[in-house]
Amino acid sequence: QPSRIPKGARLPPGPKGKPIVGNLPDIPPHHSWLKFKSWADEYGPIFRLKIFGRNHVVVSTEKIANDLLRERGNLYSSREQLPMAAQLLSRNLRPLFLPYGELWRRGRKVMHTLTMHAAATSYQPAQIWESERMLHDLLRAPDKYELYFERYAGALVIRLGYGKRMETGEEPYAREILKVVRTVERVASPGQYLVDTFPILMYLPTWLAPFKREAARLNAAELKLFRELLYEVKDKMREGKGPKCFAKTFFEKQAEFGLSDDEGAYVIGTLFEAGAGTTAAALMSFVLCMCHSPEWQKKLQKEVDDVVGKDRLPEFEDIPQLPTVRAVAKETLRWRPVTAGGVPHELIKDDVYDGIFFPAGTSVHANQWAIHRDPELYPDPETFNPERWLSPKYPTYREPLDKFPNLQNYSAFGFGRRICPGQNIAENSIHILIARMAWATHISKKPGVDVPLYDYTTGFNVQPRPFAFDLKPRSAAKKTMIDTIWESNKDTDPLA
Numbered sequence: 001q002p003s004r005i006p007k008g009a010r011l012p013p014g015p016k017g018k019p020i021v022g023n024l025p026d027i028p029p030h031h032s033w034l035k036f037k038s039w040a041d042e043y044g045p046i047f048r049l050k051i052f053g054r055n056h057v058v059v060s061t062e063k064i065a066n067d068l069l070r071e072r073g074n075l076y077s078s079r080e081q082l083p084m085a086a087q088l089l090s091r092n093l094r095p096l097f098l099p100y101g102e103l104w105r106r107g108r109k110v111m112h113t114l115t116m117h118a119a120a121t122s123y124q125p126a127q128i129w130e131s132e133r134m135l136h137d138l139l140r141a142p143d144k145y146e147l148y149f150e151r152y153a154g155a156l157v158i159r160l161g162y163g164k165r166m167e168t169g170e171e172p173y174a175r176e177i178l179k180v181v182r183t184v185e186r187v188a189s190p191g192q193y194l195v196d197t198f199p200i201l202m203y204l205p206t207w208l209a210p211f212k213r214e215a216a217r218l219n220a221a222e223l224k225l226f227r228e229l230l231y232e233v234k235d236k237m238r239e240g241k242g243p244k245c246f247a248k249t250f251f252e253k254q255a256e257f258g259l260s261d262d263e264g265a266y267v268i269g270t271l272f273e274a275g276a277g278t279t280a281a282a283l284m285s286f287v288l289c290m291c292h293s294p295e296w297q298k299k300l301q302k303e304v305d306d307v308v309g310k311d312r313l314p315e316f317e318d319i320p321q322l323p324t325v326r327a328v329a330k331e332t333l334r335w336r337p338v339t340a341g342g343v344p345h346e347l348i349k350d351d352v353y354d355g356i357f358f359p360a361g362t363s364v365h366a367n368q369w370a371i372h373r374d375p376e377l378y379p380d381p382e383t384f385n386p387e388r389w390l391s392p393k394y395p396t397y398r399e400p401l402d403k404f405p406n407l408q409n410y411s412a413f414g415f416g417r418r419i420c421p422g423q424n425i426a427e428n429s430i431h432i433l434i435a436r437m438a439w440a441t442h443i444s445k446k447p448g449v450d451v452p453l454y455d456y457t458t459g460f461n462v463q464p465r466p467f468a469f470d471l472k473p474r475s476a477a478k479k480t481m482i483d484t485i486w487e488s489n490k491d492t493d494p495l496a
């Protein structure tokens, strides 16, 4: 490659690697973003890693991430085609892994139609309904918070995707979906399969390649599930009963979208894996933040009390008047990002930025952990401080406060053309749930029991491992009100 470097350009700096394996031995298998952050402190906001001959570049400021991934989106919007995850398991149909091209563009258009601002607003009744069920159950059994957050987020996507009501999350189809999610997480984790490191193994005949047989089995299982869910809606539509949902919109506009049934099945089927765990993880981190920051919980509660009063629950119409709610949401995702290492984008053509050369095929990681700790943008970055979104003293402050802060175009949701298409829906969920939890509940550490600052799960999207805390209703009257509301709404269909 050095021969390809244009005159005057240079390669990015980076830690020295070993022959063949490159930097692999120095990258921790879990929470690699922490190590990437310390390398950024040493080598600067753009540094290079090599893993088995592949180029990786890690970017550690928001500006550079936007300059590359957004401003040069025509170059920096592809994904690495991992043989096992993208090709064999997903048969090149999973939108998250699709290369930048025609199929991705068509799938993305479907997602955009289904999740853009106006559409997202029309789903608010489902979020209200799910939030009532969540609060009702959470106040009864706070130690099951993980279950209730996951059910909230999972049931929402299932309702939006297929018009189905998820009761417990234990239904056979729900178990199947969870299996699919776990499989993708496992298969896509770096280093799981030799074929990802040595793509030449793809040429092995199936009888010599157990990974191909395994992938074929896993692919058949997920495709069957996605088809069943989709065709269930089609069958209902034939009877003239199709509930309003993504699958119905897909069939109504299928010709215009230009996607086959299986392509559509993947677009809708994989929303669960992208949208359920991530939203639940953000809520778990919110609880963690409240345990560590009682003073901000107090401010939250005061704001909600002042704006909403005691006699009704917060509604979506209140959100513009609740800047502290929005600031706490944004600060939670800054301090404890869900997709902490970012989802890498692949560069499709040689490029030079600021005198630095990146060859085509480079995997570009916008490391959220480091971006969110850039002291220029976030003074005193290790402190959970929602004030940085509320006071003109801070570089991240923006007016007007009935609009900002919000979660739009926020690094926590990625960058450029690949930016999370679910961000409007996620934003609505997180805002309404924080507002309603602040109104109804009080969260605190259990006396004498510490809550670890960063004891998080491993993987792509991370959440705090289960921790003990107290959660109590703020008053008996509020608890009764939630019970009454839930009793009267539980048998209704919010999207009917």
Ligand code: HEM
Residues within 6 Å of the ligand: 095, 096, 097, 108, 111, 115, 157, 270, 271, 274, 275, 276, 278, 279, 282, 338, 339, 342, 343, 344, 345, 412, 413, 414, 415, 416, 417, 418, 419, 420, 421, 422, 423, 425, 426
């Ligand atoms: C707190 C919640 C969420 C977080 C933190 C989050 C974060 C992200 C991030 C960082 C990416 C990668 C962006 C990039 O490549 O630059 C992404 C992609 C994606 N997200 Fe989300 N997300 C959330 C919720 C959702 C929801 C609710 C949905 C669906 C309803 C969703 C659907 C997707 C899809 C389909 C992609 C793949 C887009 C593509 O590759 O073109 N996400 N998300």
